[in-house]
Amino acid sequence: MSQQSLPFSPDEFRWLQLQQQGLLKKVAANQTAVVVQALGYVQIDSIHVVQRAHHHVLFNRVRDYQPARLDRLMAEKQIFEYWSHAAAYLPIEDFRYSLHKKQQLAAGKKHWFERDDAQMQFVRQRIRDEGPLKAADFEKSGSKSGPWWDWQPHKKALEQLFMQGELMVVGRDKFQKVFDLTERVMPTAQDWTAPTDQEMAAHLIERYLKSHGFGSTAQISYLRAGLKSALQQELHKQCEEGRLHAFVYGKQTYYMPHDLDLPPRKPHKVHLLNPFDNLVIQRQRLADWFGFDYQIEVYVPAEKRKIGYYSLPILFGADFVGQVDVKADRSRGVLLLQHLSLHDSVRLSDKLARELAVALTDYAKFNGCTGIELVQATQAVRAWFDAAVATSLADSLEQHN
Secondary structure, eight states: EEEOOOOOHHHHHHHHHHHHHTOOOBOOGGGHHHHHHHHEEEOOOOOOOOSSHHHHHHEEEEEEEHHHHHHHHHHHHEEEEEEEEEEEEEEEGHHHHHHHHHHHHTTTTTSSSSOOOOHHHHHHHHHHHHHHGGGGGSOOOOOOSSSSTTOHHHHHHHHHHHTTTSSEEEEEEETTTEEEEEEHHTTTTOOOOOOHHHHHHHHHHHHHHHSSSOBOHHHTTTTTTTGHHHHHHHHHHHHHHSSEEEETTTTEEEETTTTTOOOOOOOOEEEEOOOTTTTTHHHHHHHHHHHHOOOOOOOGGGGSSSSSSTTTEEEEEEEEEEEEEEEEEETTTTEEEEEEOTTTOOOHHHHHHHHHHHHHHHHHTTTTSEEEOOOOOOHHHHHHHIIIIIHHHHHHHHHHO
């Protein structure tokens, strides 16, 4: 397998990623399922200081996106909930590929905790008899001890049955998963043949390259260590067949389809990305290609945080220019910019000010806020914000309100 020199410039590769990630042009609301399919997954997260992660990811790619859209897609069985590298919404076309992990767990591979067959049988039977149930529908029992102290036995059983494929999520009630028997949820025409390792490897390659344009073996097999050998074999095979070509960037070998075209350059816009956005979730890739060292500080003790609890990466054109820690003060209807931090090298231009104002206004509206308040920034950034951003913000907010 021969390796080629870099086929595009690093800057062109950055724009290519934005194209594949659906960030260069929003689609109509009725194309939301198409966006999920193009991305491969949309990560689900429970943090609610602002609108939840899965909705934010879609908001950045779908015009006039409303959170109820996901509920509708679940009800219509266009998407389903399972585990990707984390809890996620997945395109229904990928259901068969979820069986690879499910059957391993059903065969005895350990998940997060020991199986409790008696509790699993109890939970399974109640759902069979009563219909869809959530964890809160079961009596609390058991003692609080150990790392799973807040997970009662019935909740562990529900999750085990879900992860090994006997249960599916049919919706959420106040963010609690509602489970039903898979046999009652899935269409009878669904393919229930679990993929082989090689089929699974081919699927992961197709999905990753569709959503990112190019990737290394480690990136394509992200958190799927057991498939790395099959992936390497499949990548080599597709290169030999002329379907992919390999190139080296930095110390990594990357693979990309032969027929991938560069996108036309778009005017520079600002995107406020979610910490769990598909573009930023692989931090090393983000650092290698965008020179952006990003860490979500939700899990960092308050006194050690540099930016803040829930900081959004700020993308301007194809460059990351900083972060903004956000919180929706819902009682006042105000989006708080707890800390706006821009890189020292960033030119504080009027163009950036205008585009940031538009992005902040749209994001405030998405969070049900009619006002925006800057809490913390350096003296230089605050002066620029007050002089340039605030004027555009006032105009944008007035138009929205």
